[in-house]
Amino acid sequence: xxxxxxxxxxxxxxxxxxxxxxxxxxxxxxxxxxxxxxxxxxxxxxxxxxxxxxxxxxxxxxxxxxxxxxxxxxxxxxxxxxxxxxxxxxxxxxxxxxxxxxxxxxxxxxxxxxxxxxxxxxxxxxxxxxxxxxxxxxxxxxxxxxxxxxxxxxxxxxxxxxxxxxxxxxxxxxxxxxxxxxxxxxxxxxxxxxxxxxxxxxxxxxxxxxxxxxxxxxxxxxxxxxxxxxxxxxxxxxxxxxxxxxxxxxxxxxxxxxxxxxxxxxxxxxxxxxxxxxxxxxxxxxxxxxxxxxxxxxxxxxxxxxxxxxxxxxxxxxxxxxxxxxxxxxxxxxxxxxxxxxxxxxxxxxxxxxxxxxxxxxxxxxxxxxxxxxxxxxxxxxxxxxxxxxxxxxxxxxxxxxxxxxxxxxxxxxxxxxxxxxxxxxxxxxxxxxxxxxxxxxxxxxxxxxxxxxxxxxxxxxxxxxxxxxxxxxxxxxxxxxxxxxxxxxxxxxxxxxxxxxxxxxxxxxxxxxxxxxxxxxxxxxxxxxxxxxxxxxxxxxxxxxxxxxxxxxxxxxxxx
Amino acid sequence: xxxxxxxxxxxxxxxxxxxxxxxxxxxxxxxxxxxxxxxxxxxxxxxxxxxxxxxxxxxxxxxxxxxxxxxxxxxxxxxxxxxxxxxxxxxxxxxxxxxxxxxxxxxxxxxxxxxxxxxxxxxxxxxxxxxxxxxxxxxxxxxxxxxxxxxxxxxxxxxxxxxxxxxxxxxxxxxxxxxxxxxxxxxxxxxxxxxxxxxxxxxxxxxxxxxxxxxxxxxxxxxxxxxxxxxxxxxxxxxxxxxxxxxxxxxxxxxxxxxxxxxxxxxxxxxxxxxxxxxxxxxxxxxxxxxxxxxxxxxxxxxxxxxxxxxxxxxxxxxxxxxxxxxxxxxxxxxxxxxxxxxxxxxxxxxxxxxxxxx
Numbered sequence: 001x002x003x004x005x006x007x008x009x010x011x012x013x014x015x016x017x018x019x020x021x022x023x024x025x026x027x028x029x030x031x032x033x034x035x036x037x038x039x040x041x042x043x044x045x046x047x048x049x050x051x052x053x054x055x056x057x058x059x060x061x062x063x064x065x066x067x068x069x070x071x072x073x074x075x076x077x078x079x080x081x082x083x084x085x086x087x088x089x090x091x092x093x094x095x096x097x098x099x100x101x102x103x104x105x106x107x108x109x110x111x112x113x114x115x116x117x118x119x120x121x122x123x124x125x126x127x128x129x130x131x132x133x134x135x136x137x138x139x140x141x142x143x144x145x146x147x148x149x150x151x152x153x154x155x156x157x158x159x160x161x162x163x164x165x166x167x168x169x170x171x172x173x174x175x176x177x178x179x180x181x182x183x184x185x186x187x188x189x190x191x192x193x194x195x196x197x198x199x200x201x202x203x204x205x206x207x208x209x210x211x212x213x214x215x216x217x218x219x220x221x222x223x224x225x226x227x228x229x230x231x232x233x234x235x236x237x238x239x240x241x242x243x244x245x246x247x248x249x250x251x252x253x254x255x256x257x258x259x260x261x262x263x264x265x266x267x268x269x270x271x272x273x274x275x276x277x278x279x280x281x282x283x284x285x286x287x288x289x290x291x292x293x294x295x296x297x298x299x300x301x302x303x304x305x306x307x308x309x310x311x312x313x314x315x316x317x318x319x320x321x322x323x324x325x326x327x328x329x330x331x332x333x334x335x336x337x338x339x340x341x342x343x344x345x346x347x348x349x350x351x352x353x354x355x356x357x358x359x360x361x362x363x364x365x366x367x368x369x370x371x372x373x374x375x376x377x378x379x380x381x382x383x384x385x386x387x388x389x390x391x392x393x394x395x396x397x398x399x400x401x402x403x404x405x406x407x408x409x410x411x412x413x414x415x416x417x418x419x420x421x422x423x424x425x426x427x428x429x430x431x432x433x434x435x436x437x438x439x440x441x442x443x444x445x446x447x448x449x450x451x452x453x454x455x456x457x458x459x460x461x462x463x464x465x466x467x468x469x470x471x472x473x474x475x476x477x478x479x480x481x482x483x484x485x486x487x488x489x490x491x492x493x494x495x496x497x498x499x500x501x502x503x504x505x506x507x508x509x510x511x512x513x514x515x516x517x518x519x520x521x522x523x524x525x526x527x528x529x530x531x532x533x534x535x536x537x538x539x540x541x542x543x544x545x546x547x548x549x550x551x552x553x554x555x556x557x558x559x560x561x
Numbered sequence: 562x563x564x565x566x567x568x569x570x571x572x573x574x575x576x577x578x579x580x581x582x583x584x585x586x587x588x589x590x591x592x593x594x595x596x597x598x599x600x601x602x603x604x605x606x607x608x609x610x611x612x613x614x615x616x617x618x619x620x621x622x623x624x625x626x627x628x629x630x631x632x633x634x635x636x637x638x639x640x641x642x643x644x645x646x647x648x649x650x651x652x653x654x655x656x657x658x659x660x661x662x663x664x665x666x667x668x669x670x671x672x673x674x675x676x677x678x679x680x681x682x683x684x685x686x687x688x689x690x691x692x693x694x695x696x697x698x699x700x701x702x703x704x705x706x707x708x709x710x711x712x713x714x715x716x717x718x719x720x721x722x723x724x725x726x727x728x729x730x731x732x733x734x735x736x737x738x739x740x741x742x743x744x745x746x747x748x749x750x751x752x753x754x755x756x757x758x759x760x761x762x763x764x765x766x767x768x769x770x771x772x773x774x775x776x777x778x779x780x781x782x783x784x785x786x787x788x789x790x791x792x793x794x795x796x797x798x799x800x801x802x803x804x805x806x807x808x809x810x811x812x813x814x815x816x817x818x819x820x821x822x823x824x825x826x827x828x829x830x831x832x833x834x835x836x837x838x839x840x841x842x843x844x845x846x847x848x849x850x851x852x853x854x855x856x857x858x859x860x861x862x863x864x865x866x867x868x869x870x871x872x873x874x875x876x877x878x879x880x881x882x883x884x885x886x887x888x889x890x891x892x893x894x895x896x897x898x899x900x901x902x903x904x905x906x907x908x909x910x911x912x913x914x915x916x917x918x919x920x
Contacts, residue, residue, distance in 0.1 A: 177650055177652065179649075179650050179652035180654055182613055182639070182648070183646070183652035183710075183713070184669075185612075185613075185638070185639040186612075186639045186640070186642075186645070186646045187640070187665050187666035187713065187717070188640045188641075188666050188669045189640055189665075189669045190640055197665075198654060202654075202656060
């Protein structure tokens, strides 16, 4: 075969088209966004936009508020996550396996659903907790808590983003060779000293990486700051960007662009730093585990720790989900929760409300389409990356991680700028622009999942099939496919679920015909139709929690969102 | 230095008895191996001595001191037992350099810096790691990490040194040389050592005494020679080295000596006593004979059992013979020089040493 023939082989054409897709829908729009932010009014390169945008106090305030809120969220999450991780992994807390799963549940709940729940609980005057404190303990109206505040915002962000840190620290503790701790004990160190001298330094990379991931995630968040911050004029970068886009003016777009680039830099930098910390493997040595991990006895703190964990589980999971479920059945929000005040009328309202039904079908349709296409593209990339070890596969994998780190708000804005017809393709207000956004944003999820399941298939398994007389196709069908199937199904569900309830990008990209559940729910929430919003939130929770149970069954607990 | 005494120690994990009624005394300065297949209870026993497991019953003494008593709920945590321990994975702390690793036991004992420096220097010399004290563990080979672990276990001059399969992660050559090195260090310091291994050759080379365990029970205790030459039962015989088992029945006792009819083999075998004290006529017995304690003869001889040479394999330093005795196959090893007998020829086996065991 000639060299030209080799370059244009079917194999390269296939991966080439996947690469082309990524270049067109990831690199081009993001590059355009950055470039546009540096273009002056007459199309020359200048810092004009930045000077104009950051000359305004409200924009500075948004930057400072973002850094402030995210730093607090990061700090609280790290402390909270480390304590809990140690408790469920290394101590002799009763039911610690169950608590480990319980503490992780907030991770699979959409954060804006969490925001709605805590608004229901902590709104001054009518929030369930405030009302209870007023009625039972004689607190002064409107009750001690105000969710619409910076502490309220940090509280909800911490509760729903801390699992990122928890996951990191817990798995670092689990993977740590515990004879390292035993060696310190036998050297004469007390359990507390072992924790300081050995355990903490060894998990520190995961500790800091987890914190940085929390920071990046909360900087990218839109739903929580929009629902909790905006009503009391607390703006962060993501909500500020949306404000500008909604103005619909040229100057609004320019300001949104300049703010987005800063938001993107903050999120991508922190996430890159976090991943770098995690990938540094200087602490890996000869593997080995003690025959049996001896949990650290809590002694007289065992029962208090159990009570604390149970209370925490209640606050983390039962209280917010309970508030939403109860509200969805309440006739009038704010009235006492008595039998007369319970009804199914809001379910009836949603089920007959045309816009909500359309939103449901749109969510379903876009979720299925995006998940299927993402899986297809991801499988191609993963195959070329892991099996064929092609440099094109590696390049595609690398590009796919860019939108993963980029805040959804920024991606959506970039897609609007690039595909509103100015550059030959007009996708504005179509399903396509939403589906492209979903695929691009969540592709890295699928690639990672499929890569992981392909990597565990040793080449010798295929070779053994071939030496047994199977053709390449037969060995693919009989050996590879059955082994990667759980991974593929998991990858599909992960994208489907996140797409199903997506809000951040949808809020910028939806059109008259293409609103989804997240958007409708957001609108109901902002127009203070709490019960209808709760009905939708219940629906989303059922799909998401059910989907996660399914995925963890299929993959035997190895993968959740 | 101290002796170690375990009295009726047992450990249950749920319903599984990991260690049962373990009673032994390890004398001061003695090198004792706990030997057995995985799951035999040897590591659990070691971890009970260290204090990482609490025994279900029994008492543990280190020196004169009672460190654990299940019955009175007395338990001293590991950090108060003054023990050195080397782990299978070495457990060298990856975030500390060699000096910090080895000096740690002294640091937690609150020793002054100058004294620590001096002591660490000495012990690094002892394990041949001079000049590597600034290295991080990731910059060391497996063998060097192992020496760091050994140095750390010795630096505080513990009364007792515990080693949990310390050589199993090393390659064969290094393993061999480390055996002698550990033994050498133990001799020079005169320290009491309890050594856990599943490798019988390792146990034979290093130990003063071997405790063979299986399914939680001690099967035999003795010097390497006793364990090898007079195994107490079939398990010990089979676990240590190669051995042939011949089953049969004691047909007659002639004073202390006996006559055994073997299953599947024509002709009686005469055994020298004392058998009369432990057996009576009609008992079923197992005869165990090591391949090297049998001679292959090309001529009949008194007491030799006739058979046929099935296969002979040249192994360089010796010959490996398979001989058919009736329906049985017996393995024999002999000097490589006497290669004269052809496969298929009739031969006679003369048993130089036979161990008689109850069936």
